[in-house]
Amino acid sequence: MSHAFHSSDASALRPSACPGLLRIVHALDGGICRVKLAGGKLSATQALAIAGAIDEHASGIVDITNRANLQLRGVKHGHEDALIAALLDAGLGPQNTQHAFADDVRNVMISPAAGRDASALFDTTALTADLLTLLQSDTRFVALSPKFSLMLDGGERLMMLDHPHDIWFSAMPHHERSAPLFAFGLAGCPPVAAEHESALVAVTASDLATFTRALIHTFLDLATPDDTRIRDLLAKHSIESIIRHAERKSGVQALRDVSIERWRREPADASRRLGAYRQNDGQRWHVGAQPALGRINSAVLRGLAELTQDNERATLRMTPWQSVLLTDIDPANLDATLRKLEALGLATSSQNPLTRVIACTGSTGCAKSQADTKADALKLAAHVPEHTQVHLSGCPRSCAAAHRAPYTLLAVANGRYDLYQTHDPREPNGFGRCIARGLTIDEAADVLQASALPPTDEPFDA
């Protein structure tokens, strides 16, 4: 089957600087095509299709993003439509390609271990599919920013909790109910610590999709053309008035009680993105591995597809730590799977210094970058002390991290960085406190070794 969708169609219908599958945006190293994956999942067939397509139509390089999507880099001029057709043929596009907006709005973040995590309170798989269908089918959502995003947290141990979302839901136990409720909030993250903002209200799983639809309609009812995200709306409307508007629209009565206000989400454990962990069936395992700086090439993608095919029930998922997770590995295949991931050049343990750094595209691909952040990060990695995590950013936009790393090196000139430090991944003030200016990478390594934060069990949250 071939699809006659042209990259110019999406750009004309929805002008935006944000790349999408249907809207290839130009960068220094060629076009960028962003492929949004439902729940981060990629079938082996799709991985092979992408590997073939990027060899033919792009640079053969793929970045895993901090939203667990894929960014294909270096799309060749004149190859855009052929690349789009190959991706659509592999079932990687939106449900309805006639709706250009449907590609943009597919932003639902879930745990990469959804449906497999032994600690989860709720399997979010089916609900995620409902939300994705809802987002792509309501033509009023054409007005949403491509960055408008939802989070659906099933209470998994492996869950990215520090990326703010326009709307977040998080499974919580409730003393009066056998099934968990979903605590809910706007323009933020689920509360983990006492000082975090409490959940507002809660809804049942069966009301969640209806309530979400009403919330987004409420946003669109109240937003002015300048309000692109829910945080913009909150500057003019109280949270309570937004919730009441959504309740009236949906007929859903959200639940309010003191236990919801007091609820704090169990801390997640990002270290479970690396190595092997037993799944909720008590039998099979999920295995995680990290490519250096979240970047893989077509050969690695083919290797991951083969690994998925080697394990009868396995699924391949991308994670918001810019890493990969293979689920449903039989115990008999566990060692071989770990060895193959290492042979593909992926780190399966935090002992590998490459798990301690992330970097944005940098000056080889982005005109805004002051430095070659990726090359500098590779240079720095071997000198980063254990338990220290560093983010190198070419400019303040922080494309590689949607939260704050313990240390950020912000490029100020080629090979020169200001160093920032914070203890709070939800740091409200930029990258935190500036502790040194204009460092070379060698100088940064010395400062990091001298001032490393105390060891933490929380590895890097890219």
Ligand code: SF4
């Ligand atoms: S953080 Fe800045 S320099 Fe780096 S990729 Fe994003 S826009 Fe470019």
